[in-house]
Structures are given as C-alpha cells and as structure tokens.
Amino acid sequence: MPHALLLGNAQDAGVPQAGCTCPNCRAAWASPLKRKLASALGLLSDEPGEWWLVDATPDFREQLRHMQTRAPEARLAGLLLTHAHIGHYTGLIHLGFEAMAVRGLPVYATRRMSGFLRAHAPWKQLVQQGNIVLRELAPDEWHTLTPDLSIKPVLVPHRDEWSDTVAFFVRGPSRQLLYLPDIDGWDQWGRSLTEVIAEVDVALLDGSFFSPAELPGRDLARIGHPLVTDTATRLSGQAADVRFIHLNHSNLLHHAGPEREWLKTQGLKIGEAGDEWAL
Ligand SMILES: [Zn+2]
Ligand SMILES: [Zn+2]
Ligand SMILES: [Zn+2]
Numbered sequence: 001m002p003h004a005l006l007l008g009n010a011q012d013a014g015v016p017q018a019g020c021t022c023p024n025c026r027a028a029w030a031s032p033l034k035r036k037l038a039s040a041l042g043l044l045s046d047e048p049g050e051w052w053l054v055d056a057t058p059d060f061r062e063q064l065r066h067m068q069t070r071a072p073e074a075r076l077a078g079l080l081l082t083h084a085h086i087g088h089y090t091g092l093i094h095l096g097f098e099a100m101a102v103r104g105l106p107v108y109a110t111r112r113m114s115g116f117l118r119a120h121a122p123w124k125q126l127v128q129q130g131n132i133v134l135r136e137l138a139p140d141e142w143h144t145l146t147p148d149l150s151i152k153p154v155l156v157p158h159r160d161e162w163s164d165t166v167a168f169f170v171r172g173p174s175r176q177l178l179y180l181p182d183i184d185g186w187d188q189w190g191r192s193l194t195e196v197i198a199e200v201d202v203a204l205l206d207g208s209f210f211s212p213a214e215l216p217g218r219d220l221a222r223i224g225h226p227l228v229t230d231t232a233t234r235l236s237g238q239a240a241d242v243r244f245i246h247l248n249h250s251n252l253l254h255h256a257g258p259e260r261e262w263l264k265t266q267g268l269k270i271g272e273a274g275d276e277w278a279l
Contacts, residue, residue, distance in 0.1 A: 001046065001148070001172065001173065001174070001278050001279065002043065002044060002045045002046070002146070002148050002149045002172040002173075002278075002279045003043075003044045003276055003277065003278055003279060004041055004042070004043055004044075004170055004177050004179075004202070004276070004277045004279055005041065005042040005043075005044065005066075005067070005070065005274075005275070005276045005277075006039075006040075006041060006204065006243075006245065006271045006272065006273060006274065006275040006276070007037065007039075007040040007041060007042050007053075007059075007063040007066055007067070007273055008036065008037030008038050008039050008040050008057060008059055008063060008245075008273050009036055009037075009039055009244075009245045009246070009247055009270060009271050009272055009273060010036035010037060010038050010039060010087075010246070010247055010248075010249065011038070011039070011087060011208055011246050011247060011248040011249065011251075012038055012057075012058075012085055012086050012087020012088065012246075013038070013058075013086070013087065013249060014035070014036060014037060014038050014058065014059060014087075014249070015028045015034070015035060015036035015247075015249045015254060016028040016029050016035065016249065017249040020249055022249060022250055024249055024250060024251070024254045024255065025249055027255070034254075034255075036247070036254065036273070037057065037059035037062055037063060037273055038055075038057035038058055038059050038087040038088075039055065039057070039087070039181045039204075039245045039246045039271075040053060040054060040055045040056075040057045040059070040060075040063050041053075041054040041055070041168075041170075041179050041204070042054075042063070042066070042067045042070075043145070043149060043151075043170060044067070044070070044071050044074060045074075045145065045146040045148055045149045046071075046074075047146065047147070047148060048146065049071075049073050049074045049075060050074055050075050050076075050077035050145075050146060051067055051071060051074045051075070051076060051077060052076075052077055052078050052079065052080055052145060053067070053076065053078075053079050053080070054079075054080045054081075054082070054168060054179055055079075055080070055081060055082055055087070055088045055089070055091075055181070056079055056081065056088070056089050056090065056091030056092045056094075056095075057087050057088065057090070057091050058086065058087065058090055058091060059091070060091025060092075060094050061091075061094060063091075064076070064094075066273075066274075076105070077106070077145070078105060078106035078107065078108060078135075078145075079092075079105065079106070079107045079108065079132075080107075080108045080109070080137075080151065080153075080168060081107065081108070081109040081113055082165060082166050082167065082168070082179075082181060082182065083113060083158060083160070083162075083163050083164065083165035083166065083182065084113060084116050084161075084162035084163035085159075085182070087181075087246075088181070088182075089113075089117075089123075092107070092117075092123060092126060092132070093122065095126055095131045095132060096122070096125060096126050096129070096131050097125075097129060097131075101131065102131050102132070103130060103131065104130060104131075104132075104133050105131065105132050105133065106132070106133050106135050107132045107133065107134055107135065108135045108136075108137050108143070108151075109134065109135075109136070109137060109163075110136065110137055110139065110153065110155075110163065110164050110166060111136045112163050112164045113163035113164065114134040114135075114136050116162050116163045117132075117134060118134065137153050137166075138153075139153050139154055139155050139166060140152065140153075140154060142171070148172055148173050149170070149171070149172055149279070150170075150171045151168050151169065151170050151171070152168065152169040152171070153166035153167070153168055153169075154166060154167050154168075154169065154191075156180065156182070156183045156184075156189060157183060157184045157185070157188040157189060158182050158183060158184055158224075159184070159224055165182055165183075167179060167180035167181075167183070168180075169200070170279065171279070172278070172279025173279070174278070174279065175201040175202065175277065175278070175279045176199065176200045176201055176202075176279070177200060177201065177202040177203070177204070177277060177279060178196065178197070178200045178202070178203045178204065178205075179204050180203070180204065180205050180206060181204070181206055181245055181246040182206055182208075182225070182246060183206050183225070183226065184224050184225070185224075185225075185226050186226050186230075186231070186234065193231075193234055193235070194234060194235065194238065197235060197238050197240050197242065198238065198239075198240070200240055201240055201241065201277075202240060202241045202242075202243075202277050203240050203241070203242045203243070204243055204244075204245045204271050205231060205242060205243070205244055205245065206225055206226060206231075206244075206245070206246050207228045207231070207244025207245055207246060207247050207251070207253065207270065208223075208225040208246050208247065208248045208251070209223060209225055209227050209228065209248055209250075209251060210227065210228045210229065210251050210252045210253050210259050211227055211228070211229045211252070211259075212227070213252075214248075214250050214251065214252055215250070228244055228251075228253065228263070231244075232263060232266045232268050233266075235266075235268065236266055236267070237267075238267075241269075241277075242267075242268050242269070243268070243269045243270055243271035243275065244263075244268070244269070244270045244271065245270070245271040247270065253270050
C-alpha cells in the first residue's frame with residue numbers, strides 16, 4: 001500500500017528564518033526541536049520500492065535523510081515540483097556535480113516550470129549535465145507513477161513570476177490526498193474549495209498566516225494567501241482530514257496556544273513533519 005509522508009510544515013524560509021528574532025524564531029534558535037523544515041511531501045510505493053519527493057526545499061538534505069531512514073530499501077524515483085519559489089525547488093542544488101551528482105533523475109513539472117529550469121543557471125547545468133531529466137506534466141491529467149500511485153497537477157493562482165503554480169492530487173488504491181502549499185486565495189481559484197475537499201480523504205492546505213493579528217500594519221489584500229481563520233470557516237463540517245501546512249515563521253499555530261485550540265474546535269489540525277497516511 002502506498003503512503004504519503006509530510007516532511008515539513010513551514011513556509012519557504014523555514015523556522016527560524018534567516019535574520020529573524022520574532023518570538024517563534026527566537027524559540028527555534030534556542031531549541032533545535034522547535035525548528036521547522038519547509039513543506040514537502042514524500043510519496044512511497046512499496047511495490048516496487050520507490051519513492052517520489054514533492055518539492056525540493058532548502059531543507060532537501062534532511063528530508064531526503066528522513067525518507068531514506070523511513071524506507072531504506074526504496075529508491076528515489078523522481079521529484080515533482082509545484083513552482084519556482086525558493087521553498088519549492090532550490091533543493092535541486094544538491095543533485096548536481098558539487099553534491100550528489102545523480103544521473104538521469106526524473107523531475108516532473110509543468111511546461112513553464114520546466115522551461116524556467118532549462119533556461120536559467122544554475123538549474124540548466126543539472127539538465128545539460130544529465131543529472132536531471134525534465135518530464136513535462138499536463139495540468140488536469142492523471143499521471144501514473146507506479147501501478148498503485150497516480151498524481152494529477154492542477155493550476156492554482158499564485159504570484160507566478162517565474163513559473164505557473166500547481167497543487168497535486170495523489171491517488172492510491174484506497175484514498176486520495178491533496179497537496180496545496182501555496183495559493184493567492186480561494187475565490188481566485190476557478191474551483192469550489194468545499195467541492196474539491198469533498199472529493200479527497202486528506203487535504204494539506206496553505207496555512208501561511210493564521211489571522212490578521214499576526215500581521216499588524218499589513219494590508220490584508222496584499223498578503224497573497226488565504227488566512228487560516230477564513231479557510232477554517234469555509235471548511236467547517238467537512239469530512240476530510242484537513243491539515244494546514246506552509247506556516248510562515250510568524251504563524252501563531254507554530255506553538256501551543258488558543259489559536260491551536262480554536263482550530264481543534266473546527267475539526268482541523270496543523271500538519272507536522274512525520275505525519276503519514278496510507279493511500
Ligand atoms: Zn511557498
Ligand atoms: Zn521569525
Ligand atoms: Zn510560492
């Protein structure tokens with residue numbers, strides 16, 4: 001039976017963020033146990049012992065190690081990328097000549113994301129030297145990874161400076177999961193959030209910011225992410241296992257407190273590195 005494993009729950013820059021001394025970062029500088037890796041997902045298929053990494057984050061080293069420890073017999077069969085923001089692809093640097101020097105590792109991405117990697121240094125060196133092989137993914141189509149594991153990318157609205165942005169549906173024999181770390185807002189998406197969530201068993205959603213209280217003095221309209229309080233309200237009463245990921249370093253949900261308690265009353269959780277689901 002295939003499994004999905006959450007390998008981190010922070011926004012691109014992780015916790016602690018470089019140069020930051022906010023309360024969450026101060027706590028994480030003081031205690032390594034409070035450090036949070038950037039959001040990424042491992043997909044493990046025990047037949048034939050292969051796994052895929054969704055998003056190559058700045059914490060790629062630790063996340064690769066986690067999977068190799070969890071499934072030492074399994075082979076890294078490929079990477080899937082959501083978009084060209086630092087938390088989602090820059091871990092690719094570890095695949096090249098100065099580091100792992102892998103050969104022919106498939107990297108699945110949209111046409112625009114593939115074009116970005118092909119056109120710009122240092123990423124194009126990975127392509128030219130054959131460390132990675134780009135496989136273009138068409139949105140809205142199911143792609144088979146193994147007989148028991150398929151993925152479907154769907155476009156989501158986001159600040160698309162260098163690439164477009166996708167979320168991934170992941171389907172095993174018995175359950176379906178949605179991995180959606182970044183989106184500008186639910187109303188800008190051409191889909192109904194509640195209808196999408198009704199179709200899946202597990203949803204890992206953009207939880208970058210909890211509430212306006214976290215961002216004093218900032219124009220809410222320009223944040224570019226749905227607030228957890230808003231998403232939770234839209235999803236009250238749904239049946240799926242919904243967990244928030246991609247939490248900004250400032251997010252009040254990083255530590256125990258009234259915000260987490262409130263989330264629990266809504267029947268929702270935050271995703272934590274190490275969470276695992278049989279699919
Ligand atoms: Zn991100
Ligand atoms: Zn901080
Ligand atoms: Zn992004």
